[in-house]
Amino acid sequence: MxxxxxxxxxxxxxxxxxxxxxxxxxxxxxxxxxxxxxxxxxxxxxxxxKNKEDLYMAVTKKAFDELKGVFRDIFKQKGRTGLQMLTDLASDYIKFAQANRMYNDAILNFMGIMQLYTQESGRQQIHPLILESEHFQKLLDIHHDCGKLGIQMVSQGIKDGSIRPELQLEVTFYTIWSMIIGYERLTGPVAFEEKEVKIHLDNWKPGFLKLMQDMLKGTIQAQKPQAVQASLF
Structure with a gap:
């Protein structure tokens, strides 16, 4: 053919x-x-x-390819600091996840599979047709591609001074990515009205982005409680 x-x-x-x-x-x-x-x-x-599992792994690979495009488009923009790139990444990943719910679910499902795959006993819990899929094998080779671009963003931020220099590249990026994934997963629960929890999506996102930026810039500092002088008279 x-x-x-x-x-x-x-x-x-x-x-x-x-x-x-x-x-x-x-x-x-x-x-x-x-x-x-x-x-x-x-x-x-x-x-x-070969089977539905193989097809789903092919779809998952396409999902990773699409997500890599999001990372790549941000990284290739000229005149952006590393901190600005990571801020844009947070917003664009959330848009990607919400606009491509099936892709995002496939990516998160693969991450769950990898938790099992990295443990010898865990591999026995993975469907054997997934392990046999050629697309699963391709995913093993490319699933860190997004991470590599994210690490370069952190490196750029350290070079241009927008991110504090003592941070370890890989640890920093994967921590930030886990925060972004967690934020996206929690938008549903936060959007559901709860009278006793004073948080709303319209103020959580800017707060989330600011906290992330402060962590990367190193502007978060512990505040010592000030001693209060009191008088009996």
Whole structure:
């Protein structure tokens, strides 16, 4: 089969799978339905992807590629300090996650798989068809690509003076990324009105960004309580 035809069919199946996974969820989507919606035979769909697990790993790789594009677009902007890049990254990641919910869920699901994969006993809990997927193997090679760009942003910030120099590059970036992921995950609970919790999305985001910036700049300092002089008379 000519490579151009194969590429078109692969792209079509991926697009259909992404649409169905988004609308129905991974568990409720079948390979039969993907093939039917794509207008191809079930047998042909298995020529491109061995099973649904393999297809989902291919979708996950595409999700990482799209997220890498977000990182890359920020990093290649001229005249931005490292601190400004990381601030932009926080906002753009949140936009990406909210606009591409299925992609973001696939990325977080892969991170969960990696928690198991890095432990010998944990690998037994991963579906064997995932481990056999060629796309899973590709993900093992590229899933740190976003992190590498983020680390360069921290490095740039230290060089241009916008980020304090004593910070360790890798630890700093992955800590910031974990904060951004956590923020995005908690937007739902925060948005749900709770009378006893005085926090709202409209004031949390600027507060979150400012706190992140203060941490990176080193402007957060512990304040010693001032002694209060009192008189009995």
């Amino acid at each position: 000519p490579s151009s035809v194969r590429e078109k069919k692969t792209k079509l199946i991926l697009e259909v799978a992404i649409k169905l996974f988004t609308e129905k969820g991974y568990a409720a989507t079948t390979m039969d339905e993907v093939a039917k919606t794509a207008g191809i035979s079930k047998g042909l769909s298995y020529f491109y992807f």
